[in-house]
Amino acid sequence: MKNRRDFLKATGLLSLGLAGSGALEGYAAEPVSQKPRVQRFNMSGYAAPKLDKVRIGIIGLGNRGPSHLGTMRQIEGVEIRALCDLRPERVKAANRRLEGTIHKPTLYSGNKDEWMKLCEQEDLDLVIVTTPYYMHANMAAYAMEHGKHAASEVPAAATLEECWKLVETAERTRKHCMMLENYAYNFFQMLTLNMARRGFFGEVVHGDCAYNTSKMGNNFGKSVYWDMWWLRLYGSKKGNIYPTHGMGPVCQIMNINRGDRLDYLVSMDSNDFMMKAKAQELAAKDDFFKPFAEKEYRGNMSSTLIRTVKGKTIMVQHDATSPRGPHTMIHAITGTKALAQEYPLPGRISKDLNGWVSKNEYDAIVKEYTPTIVTRMSELMKKSGHGGGDILECWRLIDCLRGGLPLDQDVYDAAAWSSIVPLSEQSVLSRSNSIDIPDFTAGAWEKNLPNMDIMLTKGGTTKVLG
Numbered sequence: 439m440k441n442r443r444d445f446l447k448a449t450g451l452l453s454l455g456l457a458g459s460g461a462l463e464g465y466a467a468e469p470v471s472q473k474p475r476v477q478r479f480n481m482s483g484y485a486a487p488k489l490d491k492v493r494i495g496i497i498g499l500g501n502r503g504p505s506h507l508g509t510m511r512q513i514e515g516v517e518i519r520a521l522c523d524l525r526p527e528r529v530k531a532a533n534r535r536l537e538g539t540i541h542k543p544t545l546y547s548g549n550k551d552e553w554m555k556l557c558e559q560e561d562l563d564l565v566i567v568t569t570p571y572y573m574h575a576n577m578a579a580y581a582m583e584h585g586k587h588a589a590s591e592v593p594a595a596a597t598l599e600e601c602w603k604l605v606e607t608a609e610r611t612r613k614h615c616m617m618l619e620n621y622a623y624n625f626f627q628m629l630t631l632n633m634a635r636r637g638f639f640g641e642v643v644h645g646d647c648a649y650n651t652s653k654m655g656n657n658f659g660k661s662v663y664w665d666m667w668w669l670r671l672y673g674s675k676k677g678n679i680y681p682t683h684g685m686g687p688v689c690q691i692m693n694i695n696r697g698d699r700l701d702y703l704v705s706m707d708s709n710d711f712m713m714k715a716k717a718q719e720l721a722a723k724d725d726f727f728k729p730f731a732e733k734e735y736r737g738n739m740s741s742t743l744i745r746t747v748k749g750k751t752i753m754v755q756h757d758a759t760s761p762r763g764p765h766t767m768i769h770a771i772t773g774t775k776a777l778a779q780e781y782p783l784p785g786r787i788s789k790d791l792n793g794w795v796s797k798n799e800y801d802a803i804v805k806e807y808t809p810t811i812v813t814r815m816s817e818l819m820k821k822s823g824h825g826g827g828d829i830l831e832c833w834r835l836i837d838c839l840r841g842g843l844p845l846d847q848d849v850y851d852a853a854a855w856s857s858i859v860p861l862s863e864q865s866v867l868s869r870s871n872s873i874d875i876p877d878f879t880a881g882a883w884e885k886n887l888p889n890m891d892i893m894l895t896k897g898g899t900t901k902v903l904g
């Protein structure tokens with residue numbers, strides 16, 4: 439299926455009149471689809487042919503796209519060959535940052551379907567998708583259909599059908615589809631991953647995680663996000679609409695899709711005690727906010743409990759409203775022999791009933807378990823966003839593509855972690871009933887091997903330019 443019209447037909451976008459827009463109205467709650475699938479090809483551990491140069495196109499140049507542009511242009515072997523945003527001024531601003539460099543991108547803008555032309559551009563290897571997240575899956579799938587690897591911002595999909603579409607498209611085209619979960623590359627997350635792999639926790643039993651951070655200022659800001667899309671999401675969805683930052687690292691630690699898999703969840707939302715009130719307060723002074731004052735917002739606190747097939751549990755929260763100073767990912771790993779927790783900062787570890795280990799012992803554990811990726815990249819991590827996660831995720835992606843190596847996060851991770859978005863909503867809408875989580879690997883999870891190579895056993899040869 440190469441042609442634009444076929445693609446739109448197959449995705450149902452044409453009949454909905456949503457081609458290219460990813461309009462929020464088309465993103466409705468869906469019935470849970472549990473149809474059994476057969477794996478066409480196992481993308482877990484898949485290594486695509488080596489690329490000497492990685493020629494990149496970026497779709498979406500709001501906040502996150504330019505951040506990836508700045509990071510990617512520092513990495514050896516990268517050529518930025520295409521830029522796209524609906525808004526021409528965003529494309530021009532991004533392009534100005536590349537003046538006088540080796541990067542000479544083709545520019546696409548001014549039309550909601552221009553991103554398709556970027557995906558069709560012949561001389562690209564990788565398409566990075568940084569638009570509002572309910573557009574990600576269609577854009578990533580279309581890029582794969584046109585022979586490109588896809589790297590999507592988080593979450594990679596907003597509906598269950600989109601999760602399956604990513605899996606099926608990646609398996610059929612044998613193109614990578616990585617969700618850029620930068621928090622998987624945070625120091626404490628990688629430290630605890632290494633500790634888990636080396637048996638420090640004994641059996642990992644439970645993980646607590648979250649993305650709890652006040653976004654009231656951003657979400658009600660008139661010019662922070664394109665078309666107020668985050669506020670529209672909070673005003674139309676239920677459940678955890680941003681689960682992957684917390685969950686991704688915990689799933690890596692629990693070997694989800696590689697020895698275990700997510701089985702079912704229950705989810706509960708509090709009421710909204712803040713967003714509608716804020717919208718009404720603003721609407722009283724400013725007509726711009728009148729449509730937002732009518733909306734029923736997602737509750738302030740969303741909590742989801744997930745059980746794995748092997749009987750482990752994960753608690754994942756999302757709170758974007760409470761007036762918290764400190765942001766928290768919680769990131770607490772509980773095992774049969776030890777536990778570790780990063781938030782509140784600083785990180786701490788316990789091995790017995792005597793409380794947290796002393797500072798000296800903590801430092802010794804950190805020294806012993808810090809993975810090679812951190813020791814190798816620590817200086818660059820200090821200069822990069824999100825605790826160094828931004829540079830590491832981009833560098834690993836490019837290094838693996840250039841070295842012909844499997845990626846740290848594959849399409850099954852993207853689908854499983856993102857599926858919490860629609861499935862938590864299903865649970866909330868059914869009075870917190872339990873909802874099955876599909877096996878996106880179609881049984882291959884039992885034999886798949888862990889794939890986040892934090893010890894850099896292979897590769898690691900790509901340089902990062904200053």
Ligand SMILES: NC(=O)c1ccc[n+]([C@@H]2O[C@H](COP(=O)([O-])OP(=O)(O)OC[C@H]3O[C@@H](n4cnc5c(N)ncnc54)[C@H](O)[C@@H]3O)[C@@H](O)[C@H]2O)c1
Nearest residue numbers: 458498499500501502523524550568569571591592663664
């Ligand atoms: N990993 C992280 O730490 C992190 C941080 C910030 C954002 N994000 C993710 O990045 C994504 C983008 O977020 P953002 O803050 O940059 O949002 P944004 O609103 O600032 O940017 C989105 C851009 O997409 C453009 N766009 C909209 N429709 C388009 C279309 N049809 N074709 C081309 N461009 C289109 C808009 O003009 C806008 O410039 C989101 O999915 C978000 O979850 C991740």
